[in-house]
Amino acid sequence: AQSVTQPDARVTVSEGASLQLRCKYSYSGTPYLFWYVQYPRQGLQLLLKYYSGDPVVQGVNGFEAEFSKSNSSFHLRKASVHWSDSAVYFCVSSNTNKVVFGTGTRLQVLP
Amino acid sequence: EAAVTQSPRNKVAVTGGKVTLSCNQTNNHNNMYWYRQDTGHGLRLIHYSYGAGSTEKGDIPDGYKASRPSQENFSLILELATPSQTSVYFCASGSGRGTGQLYFGEGSKLTVL
Numbered sequence: 001a002q003s004v005t006q007p008d009a010r011v012t013v014s015e016g017a018s019l020q021l022r023c024k025y026s027y028s029g030t031p032y033l034f035w036y037v038q039y040p041r042q043g044l045q046l047l048l049k050y051y052s053g054d055p056v057v058q059g060v061n062g063f064e065a066e067f068s069k070s071n072s073s074f075h076l077r078k079a080s081v082h083w084s085d086s087a088v089y090f091c092v093s094s095n096t097n098k099v100v101f102g103t104g105t106r107l108q109v110l111p
Numbered sequence: 112e113a114a115v116t117q118s119p120r121n122k123v124a125v126t127g128g129k130v131t132l133s134c135n136q137t138n139n140h141n142n143m144y145w146y147r148q149d150t151g152h153g154l155r156l157i158h159y160s161y162g163a164g165s166t167e168k169g170d171i172p173d174g175y176k177a178s179r180p181s182q183e184n185f186s187l188i189l190e191l192a193t194p195s196q197t198s199v200y201f202c203a204s205g206s207g208r209g210t211g212q213l214y215f216g217e218g219s220k221l222t223v224l
Contacts, residue, residue: 036215041217043115043201043203043216043217044215045215046212090153090154099144099213101146101153101154101155102153103152
C-alpha cells in the first residue's frame with residue numbers, strides 16, 4: 001500500500017539556520033511527490049513537486065527537495081529559514097489512483 | 112489564478128442536525144476532493160469526484176455524503192452530525208487523477224455540540 005511518513009511532528013530552528021524536513025514514501029514504483037505548506041488558518045499551498053528527471057527540485061521561497069529512489073525519500077531543505085517560514089509542512093505522494101498525505105511537520109522558527 | 116472557495120468558513124451545529132459544506136472552484140478542474148484535518152492524522156480523504164454527477168468514497172466516508180451537481184460545485188453533507196465530526200474540512204480541486212497538483216480552499220471549521 002502507498003504511504004508517506006514524516007517522522008518529525010515538530011521541528012524548531014533558529015532564524016537563519018538551515019532546515020531539513022524528512023519524508024519517506026512507500027510505493028512500488030516512482031510516485032509523483034509534492035511538498036505543501038499550510039500557514040495558520042489557511043489551506044495548503046504547493047511548495048514544489050517532483051515528477052521525474054533531476055532529483056533536486058526547486059520551489060518557492062528558497063525551498064528545494066531531493067528525491068532519492070534508493071532511500072525512498074523526498075526531503076525538504078532550505079539554506080536559511082525566516083520567521084515567516086513557521087507553518088505546517090506536508091509531504092504528499094500520488095499516483096494515478098490515489099493521493100496520500102503525510103501527517104505533517106510543524107516548523108517553528110525562533111527569532 | 113486557481114481559486115477554490117468554501118462556505119461556510121465556520122459552522123456550529125448540534126448533534127443530530129444536518130450540515131452542508133459547499134465548495135466552488137473556478138479552475139475548470141474535473142476532480143474535486145473533500146478532506147478532513149485532525150491533529151495527528153494529517154488530511155484524510157472523505158469523498159471525491161471525477162466530474163459532474165459522479166461521487167466516489169474516499170478512505171473515511173462513513174457519516175458523510177457528497178454531491179457534485181456541476182463542474183464547479185461539490186458539497187459535503189452530514190445528515191446526522193455527531194461530535195466526532197468536529198474538524199476542519201478542506202475542499203480541493205485538481206486536473207489529473209492523482210497525478211497533478213491540488214488546489215485547496217481555506218477550510219471550513221465545523222464544531223458539533
